[in-house]
Amino acid sequence: MGQKGRRRQNLARNGVNRRKDSLYQQVGGGDSQNGETLTYSMPYLPEDIWHRIHSLMPMRDAARAACLSRAFLHSWRCHPNLTLDWQTLCSKSKGGGGNFSRKIDSIIRNHSGIGLKRLELDIFDDDRTLPYIDSWLQFAVTPGIEELTLGLYKSAFRPMAELGPLRSLTTLHLCSVRITGDEVGCFLSNSPALEQLKLYDCKEIIFLKIPCMLQRLRCLSVFSCWMLQLIECKAPNLSNIYASGENIKLSLSEALCMKDLCMCFPNVIGYALAELPSIMPTLETLEIGSEDEVVNTPMLPTKFIHLKHLNIQITESDDYFHLASFLDASPSLETLFLDGI
Template sequence: MDVLSAILSLLPINDAIRTNVLSRKLKYVWCSHTNLTFDKVTMRTTYFKPSTSYYRWLRAHEFVTKVDTHADHIDGWVNFAIASKPKEFVLSLSDWPKIAFFGELAYGKKRIVREPPYNLTSQLFSPSNCSHLQCLELMSLSLHLCRGFLNLKSLSLVDVSITDEDVQCMLSKCNLLEFFEITFCRMVTSIRMLHPLNRFKHLVVQICPELQEIELNCSPTTLKYTGVVVPLIFASTSRLKNVSVVFLPFQSALSYIATGFPSTLPSLVTLTLLCYEPERTIVPERPFKFNYLQNLRLELITCDNGIRKTDVLDYAYLLKIAPFLEKLEFGFFGYKDQVELALYILRNSIVLEKMEITPKLEISNNLALDGFQFEELHDVDGYRVATEFVWKADHRNVINVVRVPSSWGPGETAMDA
């Protein structure tokens, strides 16, 4: 029976349930299935054809209708799941993909809300049942949970109605926490945790529109942040090696690198920035050195409409402040100053092994939505410019210009140096 249970646990829950008709021995084996996943895939109807958009919508609509019909039983489902002492508990009450929230909160688009969110209370989590819980993911619900989880290592809150006090209370009681994500939480104005988290490593904060500060008594190794510029205060930044930042809407990348939060990170290895360049930056005469920085990825939103005040050639400054930089990626659209920067790097980087120019945006990772399509309105033939003015100047055979179709427009390319 243990072998049969292990085999059935590898099947989707709906297929595992179907095995109950095969024999008497298998009738109840599916009840020991270790992964209970109820979504629009596992609760599918066989006549739906997912290959067409209409049937995909119909399948999603049927799933939402079924869940709404049994909304009164959610407490019972949660109680049953928690009583099973799971190591991982995921509760998502949204049929929206995470990327859809970017349009709503980053660009002011409105999302239809059918009714107030389901309220998940602390009474559903008893200390005895939660002693095994290591991963907790919650999405699109209301949370009042002033309770910690002694063995919790990963906590994710997405589109959750939660107060600053509840966030602080949870963090202060999760002593083993290693990963924390808080995304699209509209009520949160402050993320503070004064109790030390010695094992904490990864922090993800994305588009909390009212957020004003982040203060954690810990020393993380990675940070992923999307939103407006806010104070970032940690007990120590000595371990912070990987930082990814998307600023909405305006912040100079060069200014932020030279004088902002990254300039206090002595061990920074990888830095990714997506910024809209509003004006030219005056860099400091005595810059902070990034002696450990090896990888720098920049998505610079620049609008070449004839009145642009920025000069991409200023980014040659990066070669001075990051002497051991091994990989540099930034947007290349064929503008004159971008060509000048590419030529400057080509001529002054004597140990340069490879420079690749390819029309493919990778850094933004689907974040460059409506408000960031400046380049598409003012693009030029980046491939032609790169071939004519940069590739022809290569006397060491290190440049490779690749022509790749892109849905963003023919002039958008990315340069890796």
């Protein structure tokens, strides 16, 4: 082959390599080995696509990728999902609560707050954590948040009116949080898109009022809120309620969409027989439990026309025969489960 032929071949080969390299980008995270910086070749994609890929990673993997790549470090500061709990941050660490608090504080300080959609904050209530809580909550409760889970273990969450509307919030879970019923009501009134509300072990709530403006609320769960006496709900499209406690009363101005109801508190069977057929005509699944039931079988003026699944748990000493009223009032019943506590 002549000199011109070899020159054409080299040019062609170099052209192919240049085209191939243009499809990749070199990514270096500052790691070095034997004095040389390590780089990695990644397919070239627009920045917004890499951000999207990064956002779909589990939080641990996303954090590791941010340590490896400067490109991912930028998107980490806008990562939409943060799970800040002991299992995620300290499962392999021998450090105590102080180390745990510093890890959370470092993550929050390095996050821009932009693009945050879901935050789960599950922390311990001790002297090392308390100084940080207010700043963490100010970071978390922003107008763009969609899912908020707070496990504060007796720490206070005092949402103020100046927070403004949280128009994107669809899910709120509060576990062992010191918050009053009025404060919950204030928070709900600023969350018109809320679809799911779950309260667990929130001992300062006595009266829970859910406003009619929550047109999208579908599911309400209230467990172990031992001071709670009354749930007043005016949300028109609520279809699922799960409630347990001591002496909870339900006041539902709108229950025409109710499909699934689970209740556990004293004398709930008599309440269900006397009240539910008329106020929840579309009920399909009913689960009730009582450890202290006064046997008083009322004559039902209306029936559970659509009830298909019935689960009743009562103490073994109770007389099961008084439950026959449920069978008479449930012409569409498909499954019946009776269990002695």
